[in-house]
Amino acid sequence: MSTQRNCKYVFILITFSLLVLLGSKSVYAQAADTTATDSTAHKVKKKETAGRQLNVGVNLVRPAMNFFTPDLFGYEFEWDYYTKNEFYLAGEGGWGGSWVNYTNPLLQYTTKNEFLSFGFNKSLLPRDRPTDWDMMFIGMRVGVAPVKRSPVSYTILDSVWGNTPDTTTKGQNFTAIWAELTGGMRVELFKGLMAGWNFRGRFLLNAKSFDVLAPIYIAGYGRGDKDVAFDFNVYLSYGIRWKRRNTTDTASLAPAIVK
Amino acid sequence: MTKPGKYLFIILVALLVIGWLACTQARQPCETPLTASLNMEMEHLISVTDSTFVDTVLPGAEFIPITRIPNRAPDTDIYPPGTLFTLSLSPIDTMCQWAFTTDSAKTGTTFDTFTFYYQRSLQFVSNSCGYTYFYNIDTVVSTHHNIDSIHILSKGVTNNVNTTQLQICIHPDYF
Numbered sequence: 001m002s003t004q005r006n007c008k009y010v011f012i013l014i015t016f017s018l019l020v021l022l023g024s025k026s027v028y029a030q031a032a033d034t035t036a037t038d039s040t041a042h043k044v045k046k047k048e049t050a051g052r053q054l055n056v057g058v059n060l061v062r063p064a065m066n067f068f069t070p071d072l073f074g075y076e077f078e079w080d081y082y083t084k085n086e087f088y089l090a091g092e093g094g095w096g097g098s099w100v101n102y103t104n105p106l107l108q109y110t111t112k113n114e115f116l117s118f119g120f121n122k123s124l125l126p127r128d129r130p131t132d133w134d135m136m137f138i139g140m141r142v143g144v145a146p147v148k149r150s151p152v153s154y155t156i157l158d159s160v161w162g163n164t165p166d167t168t169t170k171g172q173n174f175t176a177i178w179a180e181l182t183g184g185m186r187v188e189l190f191k192g193l194m195a196g197w198n199f200r201g202r203f204l205l206n207a208k209s210f211d212v213l214a215p216i217y218i219a220g221y222g223r224g225d226k227d228v229a230f231d232f233n234v235y236l237s238y239g240i241r242w243k244r245r246n247t248t249d250t251a252s253l254a255p256a257i258v259k
Numbered sequence: 260m261t262k263p264g265k266y267l268f269i270i271l272v273a274l275l276v277i278g279w280l281a282c283t284q285a286r287q288p289c290e291t292p293l294t295a296s297l298n299m300e301m302e303h304l305i306s307v308t309d310s311t312f313v314d315t316v317l318p319g320a321e322f323i324p325i326t327r328i329p330n331r332a333p334d335t336d337i338y339p340p341g342t343l344f345t346l347s348l349s350p351i352d353t354m355c356q357w358a359f360t361t362d363s364a365k366t367g368t369t370f371d372t373f374t375f376y377y378q379r380s381l382q383f384v385s386n387s388c389g390y391t392y393f394y395n396i397d398t399v400v401s402t403h404h405n406i407d408s409i410h411i412l413s414k415g416v417t418n419n420v421n422t423t424q425l426q427i428c429i430h431p432d433y434f
Contacts, residue, residue, distance in 0.1 A: 105389040154390045158294070160324050160334055161349035169381075197272050216386045225386055234272055 049130040051244055053082040055194065057237020062094070072098040074219040078235055086123035090139060091116065096219025106166060109152040109213070115220030117143030117180060133194065133239060134187045141180035143202070145220050148173050152213055169213075176218050177205045184233075192239050200231040289388035292418045297346045297375070297394075299425040304407070306431055314342045315429050321363035322346060325356040325372070337363050343423070348375055348416060350392045361405050361433065369404040376400075377416070384418075393417045399425065405433050 059076035066073045074096025080088040097112035119141035125134065151171045156164040184198025207214075207227050214225035222229030301315040322336045322344065338344055349355035354376045360368045377394040384391055394416040399409045410426040 100386065102386075102389070107386065107389040156293075156350050156390055156392060158347070158350050160347050161326055161355065162351055164350050195272070211383070213383045214386070 048084045048244060050082065050127065051130070051241050053133060053239045053241045055080050055082075055088075055237050055239040057194070057196075057235040059092075059094075060234045060236055061232065062096075071100065072096065072217045074217075076220065076233070078237065080121060086127075086135075088121040088123070088137070088139075089118075090121045091118040091141070092143075092220065093117070094219060096217070098215065098217035100216050105157045105163075106153060106155040108154070109215075110150040111147055111215040111217065111224075113145045113147040113176075113219050115143060115145035115176075115218070117141040117220060119180070121182070133241075134185075135196075136185040137198075138181075138183040141182065143176075143178045143180055143220055145176045145218055146173065147176055147215060147218055147224075149213065149215055172212065174209050175206070176209070176221055176224065178202045178221050178229075179205060186235070186237075188239070192241070194237045194239055195235065196237070197232065197234045200233065202229045202231065203227065204229070287387045289385070291384050291388050292420065293384060293388055293391045294347050295391065295393050295416045295418055296420050296422075297348055297396075297416050297425070298420065298423045299344050299346065299427050300423050301342050301344070301427050301429055303429040303433070304431045312426075312428070316340050316342055317429075318362045319364050320344060321360050323358040323370075325358060345420070346373075348377055348392075348394050350379065353377060353379060359406075361429065371402045371404050371406050373409075374400040382417075391418065396424065403430070405430055407431070 055078075057078045059078065062074045062076050074094060076092055076094035076096075078090070078092045080090035082088050093114075093116045095112075095114045097110060099110050101108050119139055121135075121137040121139035123135040123137045125136045149172045152169045153166055154169075155166055158164070180200055180202045182198050182200045184196055186194050186196025188194050202221055204221065204224075204227050210224060216224060218224040222231055301317055301320075302312040303315045305311045305313060317338070318340050320338045320341070322338075324334060324347075326349075346357055354374065356375070357373045358370045359373060360370045362368060376397045376399075378397065379392045379394055382391050382393045383389075396411055396414045396416060399411065401409055407428040407430040410428070411424065412426055413422050413424045415422070416424055
């Protein structure tokens with residue numbers, strides 16, 4: 001990657017981080033105001049009113065892509081866990097591969113990989129009520145994928161001197177690491193059943209590893225021969241919810257503190 | 260979120276999925292030059308005693324690859340008047356030869372032969388284009404009917420068309 005490109009990625013990452021920071025600051029500011037008002041009456045810090053939620057889902061775009069693009073496949077699952085102040089720990093995992101079988105000039109190889117990504121989402125929508133889990137969010141991830149590439153068969157075409165004979169190079173194992181920015185929305189269709197979409201912009205952090213042959217597809221990242229990959233996902237997920245341990249305790253304690 | 264909002268969300272998702280899948284393309288066209296260009300500029304000395312080089316415009320230079328492909332007439336490249344010429348090196352060997360004359364239209368023209376010795380390095384261009392070879396020139400040998408000398412300016416031969424690798428000095432007696 002050139003220095004100019006690196007600067008561009010750093011700029012995008014910093015801008016995005018500032019947006020996340022501003023978003024979280026406004027929520028904290030609101031929380032602080034509420035606390036200040038409440039504190040005169042109750043002297044109690046604002047408690048998180050929403051419960052816990054572990055959301056587990058599947059990316060529906062992948063099976064559709066598998067159908068439309070028979071030379072690559074992938075499956076992807078996601079999870080997120082609500083912590084507090086509209087922050088969610090989040091991650092994805094899955095596997096996939098590709099078959100490159102090009103002619104004229106010949107280029108044949110296969111790739112397979114699993115992947116994991118981990119990061120957070122920040123909801124930008126204020127809750128209507130504690131049980132409102134609809135969200136519009138932005139988030140960041142770091143992803144890693146160990147990739148296995150088969151031996152590569154190729155020819156080089158030359159109209160003057162003649163084509164090279166079919167040649168095969170050795171297979172290679174390598175690791176792809178990327179940073180990711182995401183944004184999207186998710187709504188609750190029925191009780192616990194949620195659907196959502198998001199856009200992802202991914203920035204390959206070790207593109208130099210692929211100078212020998214950049215794989216056409218890395219499951220979880222996208223086109224391995226691009227330093228930046230964009231993706232669109234649709235998730236169907238289910239949220240498992242439970243109450244916070246201290247929610248009821250706080251309610252019962254509050255009158256005692258007032259006293 | 261309100262009910263109309265949820266319906267709008269589902270419609271938006273459906274449109275985005277259709278748009279995304281429609282944009283999916285299997286193999287993109289190769290837009291990178293694959294052939295490594297060996298660029299040469301023609302010059303000559305003003306006189307045998309003067310070491311000043313000036314550009315030489317050749318009236319109709321002709322280059323013929325001396326290939327080893329059986330049953331095939333060699334391709335010839337006849338250039339319009341100019342000073343800069345581009346050749347290719349053989350990807351199937353570590354040496355190749357080109358026959359060269361300064362003016363193909365001239366009757367009884369004499370040919371010189373360039374022999375290039377080089378090392379190949381396999382280069383992955385992209386999934387669309389596949390592989391190609393870049394080269395590193397070791398030596399260049401020629402006959403001397405019209406050629407005085409050859410100077411290697413840059414040993415690397417890549418798909419960068421802006422690098423001039425060889426300076427060919429035409430014999431002052433030619434003019």
